[in-house]
Amino acid sequence: MPLSVQETEIKNPPVSRPPLDPHLKALENEAIHIFREVAAEFENPVMLYSIGKDSSVLLHLARKAFFPGRVPFPLLHVDTTWKFKEMIEFRNRIADEYDLDLVVHTNKRGAEEGITPFTHGSAFYTDVMKTEALKQALDAGGYDAAFGGARRDEEASRAKERIYSFRTPDHKWDPRNQRPELWNVYNGMIRKGESVRAFPLSNWTEVDIWRYIQAEDIPLVPLYYAATRPYVERDGMMILAEDPRLELQPGEEVKHGSIRFRTLGCFPLTGAIRSTASNLDEVIAELEIATVSERQGRAIDRDQSGSMEKKKREGYF
Amino acid sequence: MSATAASTSATILPFAESAARVTRDARPLRLITCGSVDDGKSTLIGRLLWDTKAVKEDQAATLARDSGAQNDLGLPDFALLLDGLQAEREQGITIDVAYRYFSTDKRSFIVADTPGHEQYTRNMATGASTADLAVLLADARAGLLEQTRRHATIASLMGIRQFVLAVNKFDLVNYDREIFDRISHEFREFALSLGVRQITAIPMSALKGENVVSPASDAMPWYEGPTLIEALELATARSTQAGGFRMPVQRVVRPGESFRGYQGTVAGGAIKPGDSVVILPSGTVANVSQIVTFDLVRNAAVAGDAVTLVLDRQVDVARGDLIASIDAQPLTGTAFDAQLVALQQGGIEPGKRYWLKSGSRRQRVSIEPLSQLDLASGQWRPHASTLTMNAIGKVRLAFEETAVFDAYDQNRATGAFILIDPDTLNTVAGGMITGKRANLGGLKREGDRVVLSLPADLAEQLMASELFASRREEVEIKRVTAAEAATLWRNAGSDI
Numbered sequence: 001m002p003l004s005v006q007e008t009e010i011k012n013p014p015v016s017r018p019p020l021d022p023h024l025k026a027l028e029n030e031a032i033h034i035f036r037e038v039a040a041e042f043e044n045p046v047m048l049y050s051i052g053k054d055s056s057v058l059l060h061l062a063r064k065a066f067f068p069g070r071v072p073f074p075l076l077h078v079d080t081t082w083k084f085k086e087m088i089e090f091r092n093r094i095a096d097e098y099d100l101d102l103v104v105h106t107n108k109r110g111a112e113e114g115i116t117p118f119t120h121g122s123a124f125y126t127d128v129m130k131t132e133a134l135k136q137a138l139d140a141g142g143y144d145a146a147f148g149g150a151r152r153d154e155e156a157s158r159a160k161e162r163i164y165s166f167r168t169p170d171h172k173w174d175p176r177n178q179r180p181e182l183w184n185v186y187n188g189m190i191r192k193g194e195s196v197r198a199f200p201l202s203n204w205t206e207v208d209i210w211r212y213i214q215a216e217d218i219p220l221v222p223l224y225y226a227a228t229r230p231y232v233e234r235d236g237m238m239i240l241a242e243d244p245r246l247e248l249q250p251g252e253e254v255k256h257g258s259i260r261f262r263t264l265g266c267f268p269l270t271g272a273i274r275s276t277a278s279n280l281d282e283v284i285a286e287l288e289i290a291t292v293s294e295r296q297g298r299a300i301d302r303d304q305s306g307s308m309e310k311k312k313r314e315g316y317f
Numbered sequence: 318m319s320a321t322a323a324s325t326s327a328t329i330l331p332f333a334e335s336a337a338r339v340t341r342d343a344r345p346l347r348l349i350t351c352g353s354v355d356d357g358k359s360t361l362i363g364r365l366l367w368d369t370k371a372v373k374e375d376q377a378a379t380l381a382r383d384s385g386a387q388n389d390l391g392l393p394d395f396a397l398l399l400d401g402l403q404a405e406r407e408q409g410i411t412i413d414v415a416y417r418y419f420s421t422d423k424r425s426f427i428v429a430d431t432p433g434h435e436q437y438t439r440n441m442a443t444g445a446s447t448a449d450l451a452v453l454l455a456d457a458r459a460g461l462l463e464q465t466r467r468h469a470t471i472a473s474l475m476g477i478r479q480f481v482l483a484v485n486k487f488d489l490v491n492y493d494r495e496i497f498d499r500i501s502h503e504f505r506e507f508a509l510s511l512g513v514r515q516i517t518a519i520p521m522s523a524l525k526g527e528n529v530v531s532p533a534s535d536a537m538p539w540y541e542g543p544t545l546i547e548a549l550e551l552a553t554a555r556s557t558q559a560g561g562f563r564m565p566v567q568r569v570v571r572p573g574e575s576f577r578g579y580q581g582t583v584a585g586g587a588i589k590p591g592d593s594v595v596i597l598p599s600g601t602v603a604n605v606s607q608i609v610t611f612d613l614v615r616n617a618a619v620a621g622d623a624v625t626l627v628l629d630r631q632v633d634v635a636r637g638d639l640i641a642s643i644d645a646q647p648l649t650g651t652a653f654d655a656q657l658v659a660l661q662q663g664g665i666e667p668g669k670r671y672w673l674k675s676g677s678r679r680q681r682v683s684i685e686p687l688s689q690l691d692l693a694s695g696q697w698r699p700h701a702s703t704l705t706m707n708a709i710g711k712v713r714l715a716f717e718e719t720a721v722f723d724a725y726d727q728n729r730a731t732g733a734f735i736l737i738d739p740d741t742l743n744t745v746a747g748g749m750i751t752g753k754r755a756n757l758g759g760l761k762r763e764g765d766r767v768v769l770s771l772p773a774d775l776a777e778q779l780m781a782s783e784l785f786a787s788r789r790e791e792v793e794i795k796r797v798t799a800a801e802a803a804t805l806w807r808n809a810g811s812d813i
Contacts, residue, residue: 022344023343026344026345029622032623033623036581039568040677063611065580067611067625068576069570069571159416159417160413180443180735181443181744183446185734185735187743187744203427208425
């Protein structure tokens, strides 16, 4: 007698949608293939979950890849304690709703030493609260593969990164000696202590991400949509002014305006854009004529050209 | 923040138009660009990204800040846009394959941008492995160089069947039509000799943006062909929907006692519930009862789809197995012929046991080199020793357990493999199956003698000939039935 999927109890059964266009379908198929391959070849994978739009797409694809089974690995969120409040609320709701194993890690040393983006500068803060914290969490979990939502179109050094990006036991990336990657045949052989970062969204662009979110109706943190919010202008960025830890400097004042975010990170380091795009259609319409890249709002990318590569070599995603 | 999009309302498209723009009816076209720095490759890709608006203002500003340099048309130095790694910027060279993305209203494109320097073969092979089309650059002043021929040869070996010849720097030869006709004719002849029939030649100036994205009818009124972007929009993305159904099993999913599904990406053909399949290498037979995806239970799946198959009976299926249509089965055996590209220092050593990964299957293999391609002449030369880095060789693969493949020219997914060095665990070769090796061999060499297996009547005739009598020491003829001979020859692969 044929076995049937309907007999299986599935939490959150999917709803039926119109089929994806061939472009998005091809990207989705590729990502699912990568998810399944990594899950099968590695002993202890984990998915880096940053709560942003790319992570939301990544999570959606993971659920698709393993359906009707559960997502067979935990999600890891490196919490710097400086994330937007709405991000944390969203994270907890999603983990509950989708029945996910969520691991949250904060660099206790950094937190105890009072390292903040305001007092220690973005570079040092990022190094301790993100890069060091990530390495601590990966070591603690003994993970041999970590999924990330990085895309090659984001930044110049990422354009060269493999889908399986090999890391030494101390999480270093050597861009000059990457393993060749041919066809969709991935080399998952590593020694104990070594690991790979796996990037199922490598070939997606920012527009693809948004169109996929639209087509698949993927929930997002509301900060991506324009609303009237309080902000201060600092170093040419609009910083959201709702966290009491944000202290106004002389000459600064809290303003209100219709703003939204193109990427989400730590609120003191993430600049908003002026926008009235309050829903998906409007965000996509805005994006298609945008003349600046999405990482333009990220302070950590702006120190110097090549700074992402430096951070990646040291273990940053 | 001069560029906040919503504030520049004059440039916002009406939404209807915008929606039309985002409905793309094609898969992304993957292409590789081949040419040296002197041919203007970086300028060409930079021009494509710039004219399709894939480069954003802040990225251009970063470039301007880094270099301060602009080319003589006041555009950013495109080469810097492309060389992302610090070492590349410091040394002014391109180290590795980089991937670029751009799109038009009709289609999106993924460019594998490979370096044009001497150690190009392995990088080109890597970029070409996933490409549907190759853009080959030639400097109009220099015409076809040996390097252009090498690039075209490697691209065709990797299975690329669509070429675009970009005759660049055409402004520097005064847009002389005769020069274009000569170069494109010469190229066409060469490409045809490689078995590539879909060829488009385009005269262009990447620096001036002529015939790249914008047409150049003022400068070249005689040219009626497509611009580069039009040629790319019209190209076909590879599909393996013809041929037998293939799905390498990536994992088995068992969320509960009542469900057992086999997850994988369809690598060829199509499948629907009720179809009979064979599980290889075991040879077990079953019928497909369901095709499950997250969105819905489907009534068909085609090449490229990532699905979960449910079979109508309890059978032993594991990761690494291949599910195939019962009436169009792949090749199975322990000896295959292949072509491969050596990717690392140390090369590929005869007799050494490597890991071979193809689809989702990993198994032990040993390699016997047979010949090596001389890229300068295009000739295969006998070569039985180590294939050094960047070498392209024909090899014999010997497996310890049954292997399952299609020929690469039949199916790029089930005909491709990588070799992994068991000592370094690095990827040391990329390979393409050319055929199965029968142990008897339609035509093979045994020591100094060639063994010919022929239908009995043919064998008798040949042996009776005077010519054969004089070369009895070199050739041995075996008599087989006509059907056996046909099978042997079909499986003989690349012996010849």
